[in-house]
Amino acid sequence: xxxxxxxxxxxxxxxxxxxxxxxxxxxxxxxxxxxxxxxxxxxxxxxxxxxxxxxxxxxxxxxxxxxxxxxxxxxxxxxxxxxxxxxxxxxxxxxxxxxxxxxxxxxxxxxxxxxxxxxxxxxxxxxxxxxxxxxxxxxxxxxxxxxxxxxxxxxxxxxxxxxxxxxxxxxxxxxxxxxxxxxxxxxxxxxxxxxxxxxxxxxxxxxxxxxxxxxxxxxxxxxxxxxxxxxxxxxxxxxxxxxxxxxxxxxxxxxxxxxxxxxxxxxxxxxxxxxxxxxxxxxxxxxxxxxxxxxxxxxxxxxxxxxxxxxxxxxxxxxxxxxxxxxxxxxxxxxxxxxxxxxxxxxxxxxxxxxxxxxxxxxxxxxxxxxxxxxxxxxxxxxxxxx
Numbered sequence: 001x002x003x004x005x006x007x008x009x010x011x012x013x014x015x016x017x018x019x020x021x022x023x024x025x026x027x028x029x030x031x032x033x034x035x036x037x038x039x040x041x042x043x044x045x046x047x048x049x050x051x052x053x054x055x056x057x058x059x060x061x062x063x064x065x066x067x068x069x070x071x072x073x074x075x076x077x078x079x080x081x082x083x084x085x086x087x088x089x090x091x092x093x094x095x096x097x098x099x100x101x102x103x104x105x106x107x108x109x110x111x112x113x114x115x116x117x118x119x120x121x122x123x124x125x126x127x128x129x130x131x132x133x134x135x136x137x138x139x140x141x142x143x144x145x146x147x148x149x150x151x152x153x154x155x156x157x158x159x160x161x162x163x164x165x166x167x168x169x170x171x172x173x174x175x176x177x178x179x180x181x182x183x184x185x186x187x188x189x190x191x192x193x194x195x196x197x198x199x200x201x202x203x204x205x206x207x208x209x210x211x212x213x214x215x216x217x218x219x220x221x222x223x224x225x226x227x228x229x230x231x232x233x234x235x236x237x238x239x240x241x242x243x244x245x246x247x248x249x250x251x252x253x254x255x256x257x258x259x260x261x262x263x264x265x266x267x268x269x270x271x272x273x274x275x276x277x278x279x280x281x282x283x284x285x286x287x288x289x290x291x292x293x294x295x296x297x298x299x300x301x302x303x304x305x306x307x308x309x310x311x312x313x314x315x316x317x318x319x320x321x322x323x324x325x326x327x328x329x330x331x332x333x334x335x336x337x338x339x340x341x342x343x344x345x346x347x348x349x350x351x352x353x354x355x356x357x358x359x360x361x362x363x364x365x366x367x368x369x370x371x372x373x374x375x376x377x378x379x380x381x382x383x384x385x386x387x
Contacts, residue, residue, distance in 0.1 A: 035332055037387035041095060043336055044379040047372045048092045050356030051085060052104050054369070059111030061085060065367045067340065067354035073366070079115050079129045081370040083141035086112060088373040090148040095380045106156055109149060112142055113161055119183075124171060125164035126183045134183040136172060137198035139165050140244075143205030150212045159213070166209050169202050170221050177228030199225055200244030207251040219255065226252055230264045239271035241289075241298070243305025250308035253315075262312045266320055269309035272302050273327045284362050287334030295361030296338040300374035303331045307381035325386055332382050335375050340367075 054062040060082065064073040086108035093101040116125045117134075127138035146162040172180040179202060181194040203222045210218040226249060233239055246265050253261040277285040277294060288294020289302055306328050313321035338358050345351035357367035358375045 035329055035387070037383045039336075040332060040379045040383035040387065043339055044092055044376045044383070045096060045098070046339065046341070046356035047358065047376040047379075048089060048098075048101050048104070048356075050354075050367075050372055051089065051369065051376075052100060053353065055104055055107060059107035059109075061108075061369045063369055065354070065357065066365070067345070067348050067350070067357070067359075067367060068365050070348070070350040070353065077130045078370075079112065079127055080135060080138045080141055081368070081373065082108065083112055083127070083138060083145050085369045085373040087141060087145040087148055088376040090145065090152055091377045091380050094148075094152055095384065102153060105145075105149070106153070109145055109158075112145065113158065116142075116161060116164070118164070119168065123164065124167035125161065126168050127165070132185075133192065134185055135195075135198065136169070136179050136181050136183075137195055137201045139169050139172075139183075140198065140201030140203070140205040143169065144201070144208050147205065147208035147212055150209075162209050163213075166206060166215075166218055169206060170217060172202075173221055173225060177224035178232075179225060196240055196242055197244050199229055200242055200246075200248050203229075203248040204244055204251065207248060207255070211251075222248065222252060226261065230260060233264070233268075239268050241272050241275075241302055241305070242268060243272075243301045243303075243308075246305035247308045250312050253312055259316075262316050262318075265305075265309045265312050266318060266324075269306050269313075269324050269327075270320065272306060273323065276327055276330065278330075284337070287330035287332070288361075293362045294334065295364075296335060296358045297360070297368075297371050297374050299331055299334050299338075300358070300371075300378040303328060303335065303378035304374065304381060306331070307378065307385050310385055328382050328386060332379065335379060339375070 051061060054065070056062065060077065062072045063077050064075045066073055086105050089101045089105035089108060093105060115127050117128050118125050126134035127142050128134055129138055143162055143165040146158060146165065150157040150159060150162065168183060172183060179199050180191060181198055182192050203225045206218040206222040229245055246268050249261040249265040252258065275289050277288050277290060279286050285294055288299045306324055310321055310324040310328060313324055338361065340354040340357050340359065342351065342355065345354055348354055354367070358371045359365045359367060360371060
């Protein structure tokens with residue numbers, strides 16, 4: 001057994017080395033000098049095609065795939081990441097108008113709604129994850145996906161479920177504008193560890209839904225939440241990589257043109273860029289983010305926030321827009337180098353299955369649905385913003 005495991009590990013290392021070499025070569029010889037809108041959209045479409053192939057009949061996805069072994073790994077499903085994946089498919093449909101992505105998003109949302117549970121009053125609902133927790137982020141991203149569906153697919157959109165999700169987020173906000181990180185299913189349940197990303201996800205969901213129904217309660221809640229986060233983050237020694245908040249701040253800025261939302265979004269962008277690797281760092285690192293070896297998902301997620309900050313900076317005439325644009329181009333090059341394609345997958349046991357997926361990073365070939373999700377949305381965003 002030990003010999004078999006050692007051989008399997010060695011194969012994975014060899015395959016990873018081959019894939020990394022091909023990816024790094026493509027980074028230096030093709031992607032960096034020739035980025036264009038068509039290339040970025042094609043990469044996002046390849047990611048969408050991967051998700052379609054990975055989607056099960058019930059609308060869920062094969063969650064974790066190891067291309068080195070051509071094996072789906074048994075991991076507990078994460079409904080927060082599922083909701084984000086549904087949202088990314090809608091982003092891709094909006095950019096391409098390819099009905100395959102819309103149909104896949106419909107099935108993903110249908111599955112997502114099987115996890116909606118009513119509170120006692122029946123006027124609100126929470127998303128129950130597979131670990132038995134009702135997370136603020138799950139409600140936020142589920143609401144964002146449903147709101148996006150209302151915008152793009154009115155015939156099948158579910159306004160009632162969106163309203164129930166929004167009502168729970170409203171109930172989870174504290175007086176100071178902060179949010180409970182989990183809806184407590186039982187009296188005495190601990191709140192648990194707060195996630196950096198949940199409040200921004202919730203605020204974004206509220207704003208997207210507000211744009212479709214004009215319910216001022218949603219906008220007021222979003223503003224209070226954003227104001228709380230801005231003040232609390234300014235008190236930190238360093239600003240966090242809160243990309244979901246950056247997207248929410250752009251949406252808020254576009255509604256009221258309030259300067260504080262633009263300023264904080266750009267400040268978060270500058271803090272992110274300070275952690276970005278450059279050409280002077282080790283081979284394959286350029287465009288990714290530290291600390292440690294760069295990974296695909298942190299790069300792509302940060303790029304989503306940077307796209308939002310870039311649009312705000314451009315809208316306000318802020319000179320830092322050029323710096324953010326340069327960061328996004330470097331990030332896109334790094335992201336493309338993490339994607340499996342015909343060129344870099346010949347050593348894999350099943351190249352067609354892996355094609356379009358984004359590996360975890362330079363030290364892992366594994367693909368999880370959120371690795372693909374964030375890359376799809378960010379590459380579409382970069383393509384539309386810069387090219």
